[in-house]
Amino acid sequence: MKFINSILIPFIYIFLHTPVCAQVKGIGIPSIKNYKRSDYRGGTQNWSIDQDKNGNMYFANNNGLIQFDGTSWHKYSLPSQNEIRSLKIDSSGKIFVGGNNEFGYFQNDTKGILKYHSLSDMIDKKDKQNINLIWRIHLFNGEVIFQSFTKVFFLKNNKLRFINAPSKFQFSFLVNNRLYFQDKSLGILEYKNKKLKQIQGTTFFNDKEIWSVFPLPNNKMLLATLEKGLFISDNTTVKPWETEANAFIKKNTSLGGSMIKGKFIVLNSVLDGVIVCDLNGKIIQHLNRQKGLQNNTILTSFIDNKDNIWLGLDNGITFVNENSPFSYFDYSYNIGTVYASTVFNGNLYVATNQGLFYHSWNTPFKDSPFTRVEGTISQAWNIQVINNVLICASNSGALVIDHNKVSKKLDSRGYFGFKTIPNHEGYIIGESYNGFSIFKKSADGFEYSHQVAGFDETTNTFSIELDQDYLWLKKDPFLYQMKLSGDLKKFDYIKKHKNISGAYTGIGSLQNINNIVYFQTKNHFFRFSREQGTFFEDKKITALFNGIPAITTLIEDSQGNLWYAHNESLGVLTKNQNGTFTKKQAPFSNLSGNLVNNYISVNTIDPENIFIGQTDGLTHYDSKFPNSFITKPKVFIESFTFPGDTILTGNIPENHQIYTVPYSSNHVKFTFSSPTYENQENVTYSYKLEPFEENWRAWSTLSIKEYTNLREGTYAMKLKAKNSYGVESNISEITFTVSPPWYRHFLAYLVYFILLITAIYIISNRIKLKIRKNRYYETIEQRRLYLEKESKIRHEQHELEKEIEKLKNDKLQIKILAKDKELVNNSLQVVKKNKILNGIIYKLKDIDTNILDDSTKFEFNKLHKSIVKEVNTDKSWKDLEKHIKNVHFEFLKRLKEKYPTISPRELDLSTYLLMNMSTKEIAEIMNISTGGVELARYRLRKKLGLNKKENLIGFLMSI
Template sequence: MGIFCQVKSIGTPNVKNYKRTEYKGGTQNWSIDQDKKGNIYFANNSGLIQFDGSTWRKYSLPNNTAIRSLKIDESGRIFVGGNNEFGYFKAGEKGELKYYSLSKLISIKDGKDINLIWRIHIFKQEVIFQSFTKALFYKNNKIRVLNAPKKFQFSFVVRNRLYFQDKELGILEYKVQKLYPLKATKVLNDKEIWAMFPLANDKILLATLEKGLFIYDFNSVKEWNTHANDFIKKNTSLGGAIIKNKFIVLNSVLNGIIICDLDGKIIQHLNRQKGLQNNTILTSFVDNKNNLWLGLDNGITFINENSPFTYFDYSYNIGTVYASVLHQNNLYVATNQGLFYHSWNTSFADEPFNRVEGTIAQAWNIQVINNVLLCSSNSGALVIENNKVSKILDTKGYFGFKPITKHPEYAIGENYNGFSIFKITSNKAEFVNQVQGFDETTSTFEVELDNDYVWLKKNPYLYQMELSDDLKKFESIKKHTQISAVNKGIESLQLINNKIYFQTKNHFYRFSTDQNDFFEDRKMSSLFKNIPVINTVIQDSKGNLWYSFHQSIGVLEKKDNEKFVRKETAFSNLTGNLVNNYISINRIDSKNIFIGLTDGLTHYDATIPNTFITKPTAFIASFSFPSDTIITGNLKTIDKLFNLSYSDNHVKFTFSSPVFENQENVTYSYKLEPFEDTWRSWSPISIKEYTNLREGNYTMKLRTRNSFGVLSEIDQVKFTISPPWYRHFLAYLIYLLLIAVGIYVISNRIKLKIRKNKYYETIEQRRLYLEKESKIRQEQHELEKEIEKLKNDKLQIKILAKDKELVNNSLQVVKKNKTLNTIISKLKDIDTNILDDSTKSEFNKLHKSIIKEVNTDKSWKDLEKHIKNVHFDFLKRLKEKYPTISPRELDLSTYLLMNMSTKEIAEIMNISNGGVELARYRLRKKLGLNKKENLIGFLMGI
């Protein structure tokens, strides 16, 4: 930790407010202290509040009363005092803070009227709890009671001496277990002393509630006639703190805090207007990095005092800052809301910036050229005199001005649509003309001039423009797309040591007029060799080179030996707050450097050593698993190996780093060995869970990186996860035993099985022989059946052939009958009346004989009956399968099965050939056959 401390009088330090919704406690915070690890503790209305940088934790007293005082000793015990209760918190085996009451150690008589414990001191190896009625001295687990002579107010330890204020006896010093009144201090009996601070020459500064500040030299009490005293008398004091015996912090009831030097000069004033969330400050505490904590009437505030940076924000009436300049003892700031100024010779503590009269629009730049103050704004080119606009040179919007090297009394201004020429002499400026030949809008640009050219960088081009001698036009304009064949692109354009440099990828080039080409300046490039890729380079009044990269800045500080020292770490806090493309650096001297921000202006004191950049500390704050939580951050050491059951293989870690400045930029990296081989990427997330871890030994490692990029040492927690019961060592022994028993049992069973198998083998062979013999008989029987079937099939074929023959014969009979019927028909047509009687008798006998032949011929009916008998099974199966089939369709199916032709079927069924085809179509449809299926083959398959 650095011992240097500086409270700055310009600007306000960075302020971080914590509301009660964040710390989950009561409104009022009465006392603050810090342990060796850096954790901060607050005596709060709802109990003890602990903050480790990531997590707030609250611990209550047994009676849930408010805690009004606290003090931490060397061993880490947190002594607290409340209403009729006092004791200490101490970390248990699992890191949880346990409360141990000490009020039980005193007698009932002494414990009756203790009331509130307002102060706790650690003095000469004793812990002293002080109320208005008593002082209780604790040592070796014993309490010694010191009653107030009349009534105590408060007590203080100054230069290792213990003092009490008594309401009637004045200030009393405690020595050798007795109280001794101090000379001339009874004049303070009507004044409540809230703080004592050591001053030079063995003097003590006394801060009273309503009467102001007094100096006591052990002979007399005198009022401290200073600005600090005037402030306290007006706003009432609630004590304070001292910073490195150099600066005094004074709390007030009505108006925040002031920080003054030991002569009473107010260096800094912070109140609600300057960023505090409350104007009533109950307590203040200086932490181990000389930063300031405030316990408020409602909330907690952290103030980053130990920093070379202070800020001017909305409380000073300024917004986004694009440029600043010091002129005639006024600091001018160009902002998005106009031009503002503040007197350089008056205090910045309470006075905001004032607007320059006549500037209400965007101001892009503020410059001094030939002793004339020029403002480039959206309203035009403005001349500023006596803190107001004295002249509008041109109403077009302007971005800035550059002196013309060849014409010392002239300057060129870049406006919204080109360039203009201005004549600027001592205390006088006037518009001359618009430069012809270039009228593009240059919203994002860089312009520099040398003896020969005006150089304009407007992405993605670099313009090389030659200005005419009469300054009225550009005689030539050349456009460059690159400055190097090796390093593509054009990143920035800058004037360094009165020479124009063109930069790309940290390589710096210049232009040779003789060679009409760009060449690299290797000396300049070497300065930026190990620096991240830069966007802009600005040279300040001392020759320091400021550069921007990744929304941050750094500086190469020029030393007396012409060498440069690189500084980046200190500016990392500004990352993301700089104004892109408008980096503003205004160096007045080493103690006063102003940098423009998106939300104001920052003041940087380069003379303050970088002791404020300290190495952070990383803590694994807690280690949780389903059955328990270990608050490892509270343990003194965490070398212990934690043994977890397999059911606890879901673990969670929380991280902390008691780094309170720029806390949002603190990041963590971790790895769980051997589960992870590499460190996780940096992240602000302070919690990590692992689920379903296998059994084994693990080491959780954590490191942190603060806002300055400084890495901490590694913190680690070791733990082991036991295997599940079925993968335990004893389980494996049981498995081996079971396997051995199993092998023995199986071996015996196999032997028995073999003996049984030999017995059954003979039986099985006999059975197989009988089965084989039976199978042979079965096969012989099947063969006989097959032969019988073949015989039947052969017989069936013969029958079908006979059927066919019979059908043919029947068809012949049908044809004969048909012929006979024809003859009968023709005989009927013969007129028998013309015949004689004998002939007529013979004719009639012939006619009757033919009719009798036709009527007595039953061959077709016999054939039909025969066919049905032969194909009875077929017709039965067909009818069962297709119940809706008609008798005529059954007859057709039979004829088709007999492979009769269409003509034959037509003759038998006494229909035409077309009728047969129609009958076949209807039969196919009823049988559900498609066109490709064969009807006869289908019928044969039934």
């Protein structure tokens, strides 16, 4: 047909010429993780899926856009709250979405929160009502293309244009960089040069609704229709793709699909889940509700950046860990807890807690479950091939299996397993619930022989050294060393060992490596020397386990690999061709916790088919699976929250911003995410807040951390993740600053500094002023003190002078008084002299001069005149009186002021009394009698108001 020539010739065979690492295992079921509506808190239906460059997943959901970062789910709604049917993410991180009469894009704001920006608002209201549902979105030649049933819109450089459908669009397809639309009338249209060009001869599909188109080798194309099945076309013809895949799709209806690296095709169905087929249409996997999906209607499928499958279901979301060396046989295959497995005569046999089951080894495992071996309904502990006989050790006894049924019961007692006996060909020993039994090979197979006497304890672990006659049995806390008798009927020798080394206590495990029995304690391996009767360490084997945690079980498989168990985890030392070993532990971390403790089962058929028993089924491991499934995880600080604000830092690409947190909001919370979806429950985180913490926190699955009461400062929150394979991510970091409280803010400190400087300045000035004042006052005080001192000195000097003057005055007064006394005395002498002279004169008057001669008379008269002259010219008394008044002028003045009525005669008397003159002297001076003096004294005392007891002279002296 012309359609074939038009659409297939330009396709580039990119998928055929690119190395492909993707791989889909055809045995078992990959790990499946279902997310229910209650998990993502959205609508039931999920129509489209995409992934951003950080690894976050996005789903077009009935309730809006769902985001999943590996840890948390976030929902973002359209303004109209309508469903979203399509989405596509460009390289810038814009998430373009389409719904009913609405399309646009979500983009992160500065806080990492997705905000919706409508593009349909750029269309006229009339045209907007006829948009219909946007079913497909494509990124093509720099344009974003939104396709609905009625229109196709083209966005470029923020300009929008549209083309109406010729009649009605079905869907559109971007194949090998060419864009096609299916129209119900015109067939297939190619978008070229901004126009839709019809491809001739494509109306063949007008009655068929094409959901997906896949490129195939040799220029062929595979077209998946809704109800008509799958069609393959080459350059000339279109015909149904007559394959297993087409038969499945025709029966269950197709809703499109996706391709895994151009090597496998994922086909969605409406009725029976999803299938994965190769390019020849052979179904490799079929996943449905019975196999672990939560819903059989697959609306969309998506291959993520690790080649794993995401399914958008009619009710929920499912993740299929396709790119993994592990697949599983679980309850859907009728398998419970697995204790052992083996392949025999083209069948895989599995010993479980529900009996022995088998499945054809040469037939694909796809949908057919395991079948119970007839006659095994009790617990089966082991299944072994010994001398080409299949023997099952079970709770029902020792059973021989032939043609998938129990052909013979060797013994009805319960058994744990069987071993061949060295140097006794045709004999095996069985470990029963109460000791050991011997079985002998006959023409009809093995037959029960007898019970070995001497040991009847229950055990389930033993090994025999092939080149000696010892049976070594480990039964905690002892190691039993037992020697069988020659006829195998009893134990001739039994010895118990509690330790195998003086340096290490206890016995860790007992194992057979390269046909030699080894005894292990704390990863040190010992052998027994029969010659010396002691245990010695094998340094070579011990060296293999350096750096490995203390093991509890060690198994050598058919390839010489050493499988070890520790802490319910599994690891392997793979044997190389040169005899060395390579440690491989990380891939098996996903099995941790699911291994059957004390019953570790590893069955290596070949490097690509290794079966491991688990508590919930059987695990298939392909050691040749490419190591591309182990990648370095990414880690993000998903959100940074403090009171009043939340920042989704995980949505912000290359976030180097430093956030500021107010001191009042110094309670911060971080949530972590790692878009690692395989074995997500085993992803662990380690973190530290610098400089608050110096060391990294221990690895933990917790994805949230809070810090309270942080002091101000700049902090760096550092985070790293480790996936289930033990691979660590790079460090993710966010920096934030806690502002100080206002009283410890830089501006506050600046104000404090200014206030301090101001205070210092003011205080300094005040101190200086005070110092100046103090100096001034000190100067004043010193001046005052000086003046006081000077005044005091002057006063003292004055007083001294006064004292001196007083002393002088007193001395002078004394002198004066003495002089006065002397003068008075002299005056009194003069008075006496005058009195004597007056007496002489009176006596001379009595002398008769007439009797005297003239000369005598002359002399007598001359004498008389001389005496009279002397008496008349002597003014001593008047001078004395005057002198006394002058000397005692102040006294007389005070006395007169105080006693104004005092008479001059009494003043004279007071003066004489002050001069301490006697009464006789006063009488003589005053020319009165002594009695008159006494009378005058009495009158003076009375005038002065003195009583009899008061001294007159003392009183006068006080004045």
